[in-house]
Amino acid sequence: DAGVTQSPTHLIKTRGQQVTLRCSPKSGHDTVSWYQQALGQGPQFIFQYYEEEERQRGNFPDRFSGHQFPNYSSELNVNALWLGDSALYLCASSLNGRAYEQYFGPGTRLTVT
Amino acid sequence: GDSVTQMEGPVTLSEEAFLTINCTYTATGYPSLFWYVQYPGEGLQLLLKATKADDKGSNKGFEATYRKETTSFHLEKGSVQVSDSAVYFCALRGNAGGTSYGKLTFGQGTILTVHP
Numbered sequence: 713d714a715g716v717t718q719s720p721t722h723l724i725k726t727r728g729q730q731v732t733l734r735c736s737p738k739s740g741h742d743t744v745s746w747y748q749q750a751l752g753q754g755p756q757f758i759f760q761y762y763e764e765e766e767r768q769r770g771n772f773p774d775r776f777s778g779h780q781f782p783n784y785s786s787e788l789n790v791n792a793l794w795l796g797d798s799a800l801y802l803c804a805s806s807l808n809g810r811a812y813e814q815y816f817g818p819g820t821r822l823t824v825t
Numbered sequence: 826g827d828s829v830t831q832m833e834g835p836v837t838l839s840e841e842a843f844l845t846i847n848c849t850y851t852a853t854g855y856p857s858l859f860w861y862v863q864y865p866g867e868g869l870q871l872l873l874k875a876t877k878a879d880d881k882g883s884n885k886g887f888e889a890t891y892r893k894e895t896t897s898f899h900l901e902k903g904s905v906q907v908s909d910s911a912v913y914f915c916a917l918r919g920n921a922g923g924t925s926y927g928k929l930t931f932g933q934g935t936i937l938t939v940h941p
Contacts, residue, residue, distance in 0.1 A: 716868070745927070754829075754914050754931030755869070768928055802868065804929075811927040812857050812876065812918055816869040 714739060716805050716817035724823045725793050733788045733820045737805030743767075744786040745814060746778060747802040755802055761786055762808055790822075798824045827852045829915050831932035838905055838939050846900040846935045848889075848915035856917040858882075858891050858898040859929070863912040872900075872913070905939045912936050 717736045725731050737744050743762045747755035757770035761780035780786045784805075790797055800821050804814040832847040850856065860872040860882070873882035875891035875898065882889050889900045898915060915932040 743927070745929075747929075752933070754916075754933045755929070757928045757930070760927055770928065804869075806927075812859070812874060813871070814929065815871075816861075818866075818868040 716803055716815050718801075718803050718817040718820050720820060721818070722821045722823075724825060726825055727793055727795060729793050729824075730789065730791045731793060731822060733790075733801050733803075733822070735786045735788070735803030735805075735817060737784050737786070737803075738815045741805035741807050741815070742784050743806045743808050743811070744780060744784065745804045745806070746786070746788050747804065748772070749800040749802055749819070751799070758788070793824045795824050798822060827856065827917060827919055827930040829917055829930055829932035831913075831915050831935050834934070835936035835938060838937070840907055840939055840941050841904045842939075844900070844902040844905045844909075844937070846913055846915075846937070848898045848900065848932060850896050850898065850915075850917050852896075852917055852919060852930075854920040855893075856919050858889070859916040859918070860887070860889055860898070860900050861914040861916055861931075863914065863934070865911070869914065905937075907939050907941055910937055910939045 745760040746758040749755040759769040764780045775791045800819040802819045803817045806814045828851045857876045859874045861869045862872045873884040875882040878893035
């Protein structure tokens, strides 16, 4: 049973560029959440997707957007990258109604230069 | 809003020493509380959880008790091993129906290093 997978593993972008990160949830899970983890900090909630809609959002600007596909996989898009967007981006999946059981992927390390 | 505060780190211990990592929280209502562990190069793994006051979560020799009167969820282990070296995160999830439902709020993490 595959767990949560994310791609790519590492990514280097330049300020002002756009980036797309991908996540495949654990088999059977229908809800995907995204978190940003800056170096030396705890993860910060970006948003959560369920039934292909954004259900909940944290304190992140509109430059951060997402999408969920019918197969429950998800993308995180960040436009107009800032140096401060450099972080580990974590995807977590869960089953709707069992949000306390979130399974995390290994993350995508984004570096903005 | 919800917040979680963990003890300052890093924590360095010898094998078989007793471990305590303090965690306190601020939240409305009755949140669920969690400890996650992040091993080097890996994603976050749920270590243990407690969903109501006075519950004790336990796993792999680790324990934490949900203390509503002190808004705390301290992590303890009686005898640590080298393999316990990792980053530990305390987290909460707001109660059902609240605006933070489904969202996890994390502390800043505590680095634990255990020497042989």
